[in-house]
Amino acid sequence: MTIDTGTGRSAAPLSRHRSVWEVRSESWIGLVDHLSQLAKLPPDDSGREGRLTKVQALTEALRPIEACWAYPGRRAFADLCAHIDRGDLALAAIAARRTHRTLASLTYRHEGTTPRNDADLPSQIESEQEYQAQLRCPYFEVLVVDDMPADEEESLHRHVRSERRADDDFVFDVVVVPTFEDALVATMVNFNLQAVVIRYGFPYRSIHFAELTMRRFFEGADVDGELLPESERGPLLGRQIARLRPELDLYLVTDVNVEDVAAKAGETFNRIFFGEEDKLELNHSIMQGVAERYHTPFFEALCKYAKQPTGVFHALPLARGKSIMNSNWIGDLGQFYGMNLFMAETSATSGGLDSLLEPTGSLKLAQEYAARAFGSRRSFLVTNGTSTANKIVVQAIVRPDDIVLVDRNCHKSHHYGMVLAGAQVTYLEAYPLHEYSMYGAVPIRHIKETLLELRRAGTLNRVRMVLLTNCTFDGIVYNVERLMLECLAIKPDLVFLWDEAWFAFARFHPVYRQRTGMAAAAKLTEMFQSEEYAKRYAEFARGFDEAAWADDDKVLNTRLLPDPAKARVRVYATQSTHKTLTSLRQGSMIHVWDQDFKDKTEEAFHEAYMTHTSTSPNYQILASLDVGRRQMELEGYELVQRQLELAMNLRDQVGAHPQLKKHFRFLTVTDLVPEEFRESQVESLYNMDTGWANLLKAWRFDEFALDPSRATLAIGLTGMDGDTIKNKYLMDKYDIQINKTSRNTVLFMTNIGTTRSTIAYLLGVLVKIARDVDNRVRDMSTPERRIHEKRVRSLTLELPPLPNFSCFHQAFRGHSLDGQSETRDGDVRSAFFLGYEDGNCEYLTMDDTAQAIKNGRECVSAQFVIPYPPGFPILVPGQVISAEILQFMQALDVREIHGFRPELGFRIYTEAALELAGQANAVWKAQINASAGAAEGE
Numbered sequence: 059m060t061i062d063t064g065t066g067r068s069a070a071p072l073s074r075h076r077s078v079w080e081v082r083s084e085s086w087i088g089l090v091d092h093l094s095q096l097a098k099l100p101p102d103d104s105g106r107e108g109r110l111t112k113v114q115a116l117t118e119a120l121r122p123i124e125a126c127w128a129y130p131g132r133r134a135f136a137d138l139c140a141h142i143d144r145g146d147l148a149l150a151a152i153a154a155r156r157t158h159r160t161l162a163s164l165t166y167r168h169e170g171t172t173p174r175n176d177a178d179l180p181s182q183i184e185s186e187q188e189y190q191a192q193l194r195c196p197y198f199e200v201l202v203v204d205d206m207p208a209d210e211e212e213s214l215h216r217h218v219r220s221e222r223r224a225d226d227d228f229v230f231d232v233v234v235v236p237t238f239e240d241a242l243v244a245t246m247v248n249f250n251l252q253a254v255v256i257r258y259g260f261p262y263r264s265i266h267f268a269e270l271t272m273r274r275f276f277e278g279a280d281v282d283g284e285l286l287p288e289s290e291r292g293p294l295l296g297r298q299i300a301r302l303r304p305e306l307d308l309y310l311v312t313d314v315n316v317e318d319v320a321a322k323a324g325e326t327f328n329r330i331f332f333g334e335e336d337k338l339e340l341n342h343s344i345m346q347g348v349a350e351r352y353h354t355p356f357f358e359a360l361c362k363y364a365k366q367p368t369g370v371f372h373a374l375p376l377a378r379g380k381s382i383m384n385s386n387w388i389g390d391l392g393q394f395y396g397m398n399l400f401m402a403e404t405s406a407t408s409g410g411l412d413s414l415l416e417p418t419g420s421l422k423l424a425q426e427y428a429a430r431a432f433g434s435r436r437s438f439l440v441t442n443g444t445s446t447a448n449k450i451v452v453q454a455i456v457r458p459d460d461i462v463l464v465d466r467n468c469h470k471s472h473h474y475g476m477v478l479a480g481a482q483v484t485y486l487e488a489y490p491l492h493e494y495s496m497y498g499a500v501p502i503r504h505i506k507e508t509l510l511e512l513r514r515a516g517t518l519n520r521v522r523m524v525l526l527t528n529c530t531f532d533g534i535v536y537n538v539e540r541l542m543l544e545c546l547a548i549k550p551d552l553v554f555l556w557d558e559a560w561f562a563f564a565r566f567h568p569v570y571r572q573r574t575g576m577a578a579a580a581k582l583t584e585m586f587q588s589e590e591y592a593k594r595y596a597e598f599a600r601g602f603d604e605a606a607w608a609d610d611d612k613v614l615n616t617r618l619l620p621d622p623a624k625a626r627v628r629v630y631a632t633q634s635t636h637k638t639l640t641s642l643r644q645g646s647m648i649h650v651w652d653q654d655f656k657d658k659t660e661e662a663f664h665e666a667y668m669t670h671t672s673t674s675p676n677y678q679i680l681a682s683l684d685v686g687r688r689q690m691e692l693e694g695y696e697l698v699q700r701q702l703e704l705a706m707n708l709r710d711q712v713g714a715h716p717q718l719k720k721h722f723r724f725l726t727v728t729d730l731v732p733e734e735f736r737e738s739q740v741e742s743l744y745n746m747d748t749g750w751a752n753l754l755k756a757w758r759f760d761e762f763a764l765d766p767s768r769a770t771l772a773i774g775l776t777g778m779d780g781d782t783i784k785n786k787y788l789m790d791k792y793d794i795q796i797n798k799t800s801r802n803t804v805l806f807m808t809n810i811g812t813t814r815s816t817i818a819y820l821l822g823v824l825v826k827i828a829r830d831v832d833n834r835v836r837d838m839s840t841p842e843r844r845i846h847e848k849r850v851r852s853l854t855l856e857l858p859p860l861p862n863f864s865c866f867h868q869a870f871r872g873h874s875l876d877g878q879s880e881t882r883d884g885d886v887r888s889a890f891f892l893g894y895e896d897g898n899c900e901y902l903t904m905d906d907t908a909q910a911i912k913n914g915r916e917c918v919s920a921q922f923v924i925p926y927p928p929g930f931p932i933l934v935p936g937q938v939i940s941a942e943i944l945q946f947m948q949a950l951d952v953r954e955i956h957g958f959r960p961e962l963g964f965r966i967y968t969e970a971a972l973e974l975a976g977q978a979n980a981v982w983k984a985q986i987n988a989s990a991g992a993a994e995g996e
């Protein structure tokens with residue numbers, strides 16, 4: 059809680075609260091409570107004074123917050139304050155209660171249902187009638203930036219209401235703010251906003267917020283608008299709002315030369331109007347802008363299709379529920395899912411429903427809308443999960459023998475993608491977090507080192523792609539922009555594939571957005587075209603000459619900048635929409651920002667998409683992707699901010715609870731991101747003194763940031779490992795589902811569906827587990843206690859060091875252009891298929907392998923070996939088994955190791971098979987070198 063509703067003390071400025079929305083709701087509760095008590099107390103009661111002071115403090119806390127919302131509005135709030143000032147406390151209590159109830163039940167969102175007196179207070183929105191009303195006519199608010207007097211504002215409200223029509227698709231109200239800064243605050247605070255109308259001529263400084271507070275709130279806002287002439291303030295405000303919440307529709311109403319303004323700022327605004335002349339048009343534009351985001355072309359086509367009478371004379375007997383309705387035995391399937399699911403099932407690929415493999419209608423449009431929402435140039439819907447999305451992108455970009463730099467800890471779909479594409483894979487190492495048996499992310503320096511190594515070998519020209527996971531499962535987030543800049547400086551045509559399986563939500567929050575593939579690609583494209591960057595690059599190039607480029611240390615120790623004349627922006631992102639947004643399972647998207655897509659990739663991409671996409675894609679998944687996109691364009695900001703706040707709340711509660719903190723600790727950014735990668739030196743992302751300023755700073759500058767909504771709980775002190783806590787307690791006993799554990803951690807993620815109640819439930823469960831541990835330890839016999847202490851030590855202090863990727867066996871390794879030396883990259887495809895032939899393989903137990911290694915034999919894995927947890931391949935086909943890997947596997951006490959059968963041991967190649975593979979490698983080496991030589995000669 060960031061406000062004390064008992065004392066009403068809330069001197070902290072708005073930017074310091076963890077959750078402005080929580081403060082708002084708690085303040086109204088406090089106000090209702092104190093005013094109700096005051097209304098009952100006799101005039102001479104000694105408690106009156108204290109309560110009145112609290113009421114004053116609460117209204118002061120609410121004043122700037124309420125200025126951001128259309129309901130209850132400036133006038134109603136002023137009336138409430140006037141009742142209080144006049145001592146009319148009974149009336150004030152009624153007004154406050156009404157407002158609080160209406161806000162809490164969300165009934166202000168229904169046209170005409172706002173109650174006029176206490177007797178007709180609304181019921182909860184859960185009632186079917188209320189819900190239907192909201193579905194029929196969703197409500198939103200429009201921010202008007204104009205320094206207008208109160209009576210003019212009232213008349214604007216009246217006008218907006220009088221314009222409402224019974225057949226409107228939406229209903230909206232307006233909130234007026236008088237200054238530039240107030241507009242920015244309202245943009246961040248008011249999640250009901252869907253459009254902003256910026257009028258001509260308004261002051262810069264806020265009337266509500268101290269200057270310092272504002273600076274912190276918007277750290278990074280580029281230009282100081284106070285110095286700008288009034289005519290330029292509107293366009294600047296538009297640009298800054300677009301940066302914070304790009305989904306909002308922006309309108310500019312100007313009193314000066316409209317054509318001139320449109321020419322300069324037209325790109326930022328949906329429309330620019332001159333003075334008051336097009337009031338009606340503005341109204342229509344606002345409605346239409348929201349309708350465009352609300353429109354879900356494929357979902358609507360599917361709903362329509364479900365209502366049409368059709369005869370099914372092809373496959374899919376389940377279509378239209380026929381095989382279910384006529385069945386004596388499977389009627390419960392229809393009852394459980396409801397008939398609509400089957401009415402919408404079809405295998406028809408024509409008519410109203412589009413074909414995913416060749417979209418021309420509603421699916422094409424749905425993909426275009428997805429591109430708009432996720433900030434890409436093109437987006438593709440995928441119905442087989444990101445596992446498939448990854449393989450599509452890899453196949454589209456990578457040709458046999460291309461070198462690809464891949465984070466070794468990435469999802470297995472990438473490793474299989476490499477096998478299918480026939481890539482030469484250079485595995486990248488993420489920094490290890492030995493104490494928690496998990497990996498962080500790949501440092502930029504290591505990627506640069508790898509590129510330089512390939513440059514030395516003469517094979518840099520064969521490097522096609524860098525493939526990384528952002529964010530990692532545990533919430534480590536790359537500095538995407540910086541990484542791409544530095545890599546492009548070394549190899550200007552590199553393609554980047556960002557696996558954002560867990561990061562689809564990031565687009566909808568300004569802090570997260572900057573570290574997404576698409577946002578960074580858009581920024582780089584703009585940068586490379588700007589004069590400012592050209593100058594910056596020229597200065598860099600002057601100080602970094604040929605000799606500097608030849609000096610590896612200098613290259614590694616310098617923040618490199620790419621040549622804008624050479625660098626291409628070629629970025630792909632794959633997202634499991636179903637993991638973090640509303641979508642049925644397997645709903646995923648591929649987002650593309652590739653300047654060379656048309657020239658270099660379109661055909662290959664199409665082929666790859668055809669290769670991996672079912673000819674019977676699931677229409678329900680596609681419809682849910684379409685609707686999931688609509689949701690995020692209309693309420694994504696609110697949902698993601700809540701996800702963030704709830705995670706911080708969870709962290710704070712565990713940190714402050716005496717029994718919980720004895721056993722559990724949420725890992726912080728200092729645990730998960732080593733100091734060398736935290737330029738900002740930020741150690742905690744939120745605190746009362748600085749608010750969210752630390753989060754903003756860390757996310758802006760650091761090489762790696764931590765996503766606070768990934769909350770990793772260290773559990774070693776309980777004496778139980780992650781798997782035990784997950785299965786024995788969370789899943790079996792309390793029905794709490796989590797996805798990832800390590801030996802001594804459990805990962806909890808908040809998502810856009812998380813509520814305060816689910817957080818409260820989790821906290822309650824953790825308290826029960828902590829109590830259980832306490833009771834068990836108390837009742838232990840002396841030997842039992844010794845065993846327990848040993849276990850705690852093993853889980854907290856004696857963790858097996860994480861092994862690095864050893865190396866590919868030389869039979870699969872790449873080599874330098876001159877053929878004189880081997881390189882790190884390996885031909886996983888040959889290695890993978892060599893293992894298909896049983897005669898090429900043998901099995902060696904763990905002990906026998908250890909002995910064989912001691913005797914000097916190179917034991918080479920014939921398959922992927924993936925222990926869960928941690929879930930990354932500890933061995934890939936063609937990789938040499940090292941003593942460190944064996945040690946790690948021996949220390950792992952996990953039940954599931956894919957690709958390793960304890961009774962048989964490792965599947966490794968026979969020495970004869972390796973000999974044969976080595977010969978094939980030599981032939982291939984000769985071919986590659988010959989073709990490289992021929993290319994050079996051309």
Ligand SMILES: Cc1ncc(COP(=O)(O)O)c(C=O)c1O
Nearest residue numbers: 443444445446469527557559634
């Ligand atoms: C980083 C990463 N990429 C891709 C995937 C595969 O995604 P999907 O389950 O949508 O196929 C996962 C699944 O956990 C993942 O963690």
